[in-house]
Amino acid sequence: MQLKHAAYWLPVLAARAAPADDPQHHQITKRDLAYSPPHYPSPWMNPEADGWEEAYAKARAFVSQMTLLEKVNLTTGVGWAAEQCVGQVGAIPRLGLRSLCMHDSPLGIRGTDFNSAFPSGQTTAATFDRGLIYRRGYAIGKEAKGKGVDVILGPVAGPLGRAPAAGRNWEGFSPDPVLTGVGMSESIKGIQDAGTIACAKHFIGNEQEHFRQAGEARGYKFNITESSSSNIDDRTMHELYLWPFADAVRAGVGSVMCSYQQINNSYGCQNSEALNGLLKNELGFQGFIMSDWQAQHTGAASAVAGLDMSMPGDTEFNTGLSYWGANLTLAVLNGTVPAYRIDDMAMRIMAAFFKVKKTIDLEPINFSFWTLDTYGPIHWAAKKGYRQINYHVDVREDHGSLIREIGAKATVLLKNSGSLPLNKPKFLVVVGEDAGPNLNGPNSCNDRGCDNGTLAMGWGSGTSNYPYLVTPDAALQAQALKDGSRYESILTNYATSQTKALVSQANVTAVVFVNADSGEGYINVDGNLGDRKNLTLWKGGDNLIKNVSSWCPNTIVVIHSVGPVLITDWYKNPNITAILWAGLPGQESGNSITDVLYGKVNPSGRSPFTWGATREGYGADVLYTSNNGNGAPQQDFTEGVFIDYRYFDKANTPVIYPFGHGLSYTTFKYSNLVVQKQNAGPYQPTTGSTTPAPTFGNYSTNLTEYLFPSNQFPYIYQYIYPYLNVSDPKKASADPRYGQTAEQFLPPHAVDNASQPLLRSSGGNSPGGNKGLYDVLYTVTADITNTGKIVGDEVVQVYVSLGGPDDPKVVLRDFGKLRIEPGQTTQFKGKLTRRDLSYWDVGVQDWVVNGYEKTVFVGKSSRDLELSAKLQ
Incomplete structure (x- = not known):
């Protein structure tokens, strides 16, 4: 069981490198990679970790x-x-600490009132x-703090977006790891600067909703006994899925949520390689790992594998049973879980x-997730403690203006043949x-589990209640009345004759709104079990566009969607004069799109994913049917690092609109690319060892001291306590294996507390990995000129070709947004770090800059790269 990285991966790579007709090629297949080697013991905190020194000292004292x-x-x-929140731990009243509140979601506070509904992460x-991403994070963190939330369950880097139809892609940022890494870093800084702990989730490889939980899948009549396994090779893990989590750790994130599914056939919340090895050891994560809700499957095993907090605490909802609680108390007392x-x-x-x-x-928790009623039971499941539980605190401040700004600046102008911006259309x-x-109202469907009316967020736990929702119809009508335009709307996709009669009239500018929705797997919307069944528009949206554009020569299409949709059949139609992707813009949806359509905001959004011509063109997809009998479905990530634009480039497949694409109402010229080498020192692998594991305090082994103190407070039904029911340890545990030693059922070294050697790729005292990875090796500058007649924002993108035969054609490595006046030239400044130019060497188990020739590109999208230069 003690397989070392190099010993395991080198023969695998040799087999993969062999020609297809070589027998060695078939000796080790991708399925053989579906094994997660053990990594023990669980690393303990480093008192000298950068940015954590003061927090460590305070925590130690407490x-x-x-x-x-x-x-x-x-x-x-x-x-x-x-209790009141979606998850809470027990209080420490003796030391003055109330119960900590863990609460959704990535785009606002779930299930409350008088809060904001922000645009999605995507x-x-x-x-x-970067500035807008930070400001959004700060506003979300501030609202959460105002409600008494201590840990907001976001931002999201898992799913990254491997499969375009995956249900929760919209909660995250982009299938590009660099863009997602920036989204994670800036969001975390904003949330935590506002006084709320951020939780980076879902760690890791959580790339679809189907089969993520065996119980949920059985509820949909799938005959499986275990949750699915995401089978990911070492290089892909590091270069793609781990990348944005490294940025999260480097940003100082306080918590990380482990995921439901298995990783190489080991559950995410007890996967020692992922939690102990990648996150705590290699990345030097100093915060705590919490389980996703019901993602914990073991007690002592998950503890030694690196899990720090069990959420929501019970083995299954409302059982009153826990893998931890009293069982963890016993496990520490008998030495199964080391002190x-x-x-x-x-x-x-x-x-x-x-x-x-x-x-x-701390601020008091002033809401209840379980009801919007002012009065009710504080212990909702037990229906105990009737009192005021909702204080209806308004935490929105002026965040509506920020939401409107983000929605407008995120809108991607995909096509424009001159019909935009609108100017008092007749x-x-x-x-x-x-x-x-x-x-029925914008909040009428539980957790937004429907697609009725305009789409401004997906469905599931990543949602919040709207304080209001400005529809495009309302905002555009208000603008039309202001301008003196004639205005009519038909707010259905199926009034064919009425629509034809209206849009066929003279002087019509027709704006068609369509959408495509998705969300979390516990909600089924029209047969979409979280993941989308297809990439087409919902409710006949494609037919609506084709019909209107056949009757009206000036048809503008606006898409609200959770990701890419197939537009192959109609995007070239000359009667379709403009196409805009407006994403999921939140409560100010109508105002945001009106600002862009009328030119109050010059569009500067860039597509965070590729628009392919076919579903098959993306190369990776959702696994919709079980492929392993009634065992764990096996999701083999055979595409490796080649997802989204990387796959299209590898397959040399035409795309409709590339990653990073977006038009403006002005034009920009790129010139004068200069790449300058910096004086960074050589890379120094980390050496040395940790200190031995510290312990704080001694424990009595007299079990009578751990019995439930019924004379101090009443027992609450289904509440999880740390106390024992009886002083007999075997009866208290209700575990027939009680009495076995840790060595009898835990992996070797799981309870070691001696000093441990540091990984060469770890950061030592620098969270986020070896600090040499972040040395700037090159600076990149280019001159950007606004050659049009109006002011505009240009997103300048830096891509790199790493040059190796197994590398993508290009990868995004930096970007910047410049506001440039007409006729003005502004210099873009970017940088390339050592990590940007490295690949993960599975034999060395570290990042390495290979000897292949490398090229830097600067341009407007992944396939519009105007400037290039060879790196020295």
């Missing part, structure tokens, strides 16, 4: 005062619907604007807390259900 029961209480959730990424591990769990939670919060004096006609309201 944790040193805690009893074992208090540490278990801090690490174990109290159960589903046991939509925000389309701005290619240092429970101390490290508590340290990591409190260090993240003090890094962001500074003090234990007769404006708006067509399509997507322009109008949900007739």
Whole structure:
């Protein structure tokens, strides 16, 4: 079981490199990669980690005062619907710490009122604007803090976006790891600067909804016994899926959520290679790892594999049973879970807390996720503790203006033959259900689990309630009335005769609104089990566009969608004079698109994904049917690092609109590319060892001291406590294996507490990996001239060809957004780090700059690269 990286991966790579007709090629297949080697012991915190020193010292002072029961209480959730938030751990009242609140979501606070509904992560990424991404994160963090939320469950880098039909891609940023890494970093900085702990999720390889949870899949009549396995090779893991999480760790993220599915046939929340090896050891993550809700499958095994917090605490919702709680108390007392591990769990939670919060004096939790009623039971599942639970605190401030700005600046102008911007059109006609309201109200479908009216967010736990939703119909009508234009709208996709009669009239400018939705797997919308069934527009959107454009020679199409849709059949139609992708823009949807259509905002959004001509052109897709009998479905990532534009380039496939594409109402000229080598020193692999594992406090082994204190407070039904019910350990555990030693059922070295050698790729004291990776090797400058007549923002993109036979044709490595006046020339400044020019060497187990010739490109998209230069 103690396979080392090089010993395992080198023969695999040799087999993969062999010609297809060589017998060696068939000796080790991709399925043989579906094994996750053990990595133990779980790394403990580094008191000298950059940016964590003060937090560590405060956490040590706090944790040193805690009893074992208090540490278990801090690490174990109290159960589903046991308190006000979607997840909470036990309080430490003796030390003045209330229960910590963990709560969704990536685009706003889920299930509350008087909060904002922000644009999705994917939509925000389309701005290619670091400042806007930060401001959105700060606003979300501030609203969360105002509600009493301590950990906001976002941002999202998993799914990255491997399969374009995957249901939750819109919660994240982009299938490009660099753009997603920037989205993660800036969001985390904003959220935590506002006083709320960010939680980077879902770690890792969580790339589809089908089969992510065996129980959920069985509810859809799939006959499987285990959740699916994402089978990812080492190089792909590092260069693609781990990349944005490294940026998250480098940004100081306080928590990381492990995922539902398996990684190389080991569950994400007990995968020691992922949690101990990649995250805590290689990346030097100093915060805490929490489980996704019901993603924990073991007790002691998940503890030694690196899990620090169990969410929501019960084994299954509302069972009252827990892998941790009393069982974790027993496991520490009998030595199955080493004392240092429970101390490290508590340290990591409190260090993240003090890094962001500074003090234990917290705002009260002033809402209940379970109801919007003002009064109700504080313990929702048990229906106990009736009191005021919702205070309806308005935390929105002026965030509506920010949401409107992001929505407009994220809108991607895909095509424009001159019909935009609008200027007091004589007769404006708006067509399509997507322009109008949900007739039952914008929040009428639970967690937005429907597609009625205009689409401004997907569905699932990554949603929030709208405080209002400005529809495109309402905003465009208001503008038309202001201009004196004639205005009519038909807010259905199926009134064919009425639509024809209207748009066939003279002087019509027709704007057609269409959409495509998706979300989380626990909600089924029209047979879409989270993941989309296809990449076509919903509710006959394609036919609506074809019909209107056949009747009206000036048809403008606006797409609200969760990702790419197939537009092959109609995008070239000359009667379609403009196409815009508006993503999922949140509560100011109508105002944002109106600002762009009328030129109040010059469009500067860039597509965060590729628009392919066919579904097959993307190379990777959702696994919709089980392929492993009734066992764990096997999702083999055979495409490696080649997803989205990387795959299109490898296959040399034409695309309709490339990654990074977006037009403006002005024009820009690129010139004078200069690439200058910097004086970075040589790369120094990390050496040395950690200190031995520290422990804080001694524990009594008298089990009577751990019994439930019924004389102090009443027992709450289904609530998860750290206390034992009886003093007999075997009866208390209800585990027939009780009494076995750790060595009998845990992997070798799982409970070691001696000093450990540092990985050469680790950062030592620098979270995010070896600090030499972030040395700037080259600076890149270019002159950008606005050759048009109006001011505009240009997104300048830097790509690199790494030159190797197994490398993508080009990869995005940097970008910047410049605001340039007409006739003005502004210099773009970018940089290339050592990581940007490296590949992951599976034999060396480190990042290496190979000897192949490398080229830097500067341009407007992945396939519009105007300037290039060879690197020295």
